[in-house]
Amino acid sequence: MNKGISQKRAALITGGAERLGKASALKLADMGYDIALHFNTSAKNAISTSEEIKKQGVGCEIFAGNLGSEAETSHLLSKAQASFPHLNTLINNASVFSPSQFKNEEIKDFSVNFDINLKAPYILMNQFAKTIKKGQIINFLDTNIAKNKITHFSYLLSKKTLLDLTKLAAVDLAPSIRVNAIAPGLILPPKGKDDAFLNERAKDIPLKHKGKITNITQTIEFLIHNDFLTGQVVFVDGGEHLI
Numbered sequence: 001m002n003k004g005i006s007q008k009r010a011a012l013i014t015g016g017a018e019r020l021g022k023a024s025a026l027k028l029a030d031m032g033y034d035i036a037l038h039f040n041t042s043a044k045n046a047i048s049t050s051e052e053i054k055k056q057g058v059g060c061e062i063f064a065g066n067l068g069s070e071a072e073t074s075h076l077l078s079k080a081q082a083s084f085p086h087l088n089t090l091i092n093n094a095s096v097f098s099p100s101q102f103k104n105e106e107i108k109d110f111s112v113n114f115d116i117n118l119k120a121p122y123i124l125m126n127q128f129a130k131t132i133k134k135g136q137i138i139n140f141l142d143t144n145i146a147k148n149k150i151t152h153f154s155y156l157l158s159k160k161t162l163l164d165l166t167k168l169a170a171v172d173l174a175p176s177i178r179v180n181a182i183a184p185g186l187i188l189p190p191k192g193k194d195d196a197f198l199n200e201r202a203k204d205i206p207l208k209h210k211g212k213i214t215n216i217t218q219t220i221e222f223l224i225h226n227d228f229l230t231g232q233v234v235f236v237d238g239g240e241h242l243i
Contacts, residue, residue: 002015010080010090011085015094016049027221038076039063043073091140105110118161121139129172139165141162144241145159145183146242180229184236187210187211
């Protein structure tokens with residue numbers, strides 16, 4: 001374990017049971033953070049991840065909650081703080097990702113994407129700002145925020161808006177709270193796809209290869225340690241956003 005950071009710190013990670021959320025949780029645990037691990041339907045994975053985290057010598061509690069529900073989201077941060085009063089980091093990782101096009105989608109598609117991808121981070125960031133004297137927030141975006149792809153219309157719109165929230169909050173919450181974001185590219189395949197899918201797509205990006213989960217966790221560590229960064233978006237995407 002990296003002892004460079006005091007163990008009297010804790011992080012709340014939404015969607016922390018699997019994929020990039022799990023990787024983020026394990027990285028922060030390795031850095032000495034206690035972990036408040038949120039999940040919605042992945043209870044089995046949440047329990048398994050929490051056991052991995054505890055093996056690193058830090059505390060971990062799991063918290064179930066539907067981020068599509070304003071009521072459930074509104075109670076999440078206070079529950080995490082009750083378990084970990086030294087909470088000082090919030091990572092908004094959870095999101096929904098489903099194909100939709102503007103001319104064909106219904107208002108429910110818009111609502112689901114904005115409730116989980118934008119409203120939930122907004123609520124958590126707002127509550128965090130009211131109760132944390134000094135800390136930081138990291139939001140997960142998407143490399144496609146730099147483009148105008150229409151295959152996942154409401155999803156991308158919600159992530160573009162979360163980008164603006166990141167920047168506005170960085171100004172409003174400074175200097176006590178830093179707010180940054182990570183925009184991943186070809187790191188993990190969408191559900192139902194495999195690495196062959198990513199490898200084929202990677203042929204069209206500048207660095208010509210897919211990324212690794214460690215590329216994300218290295219970025220988390222960088223953002224946490226660099227105390228002169230706020231309002232920044234790190235595109236971990238092999239240059240995909242440039243083309």
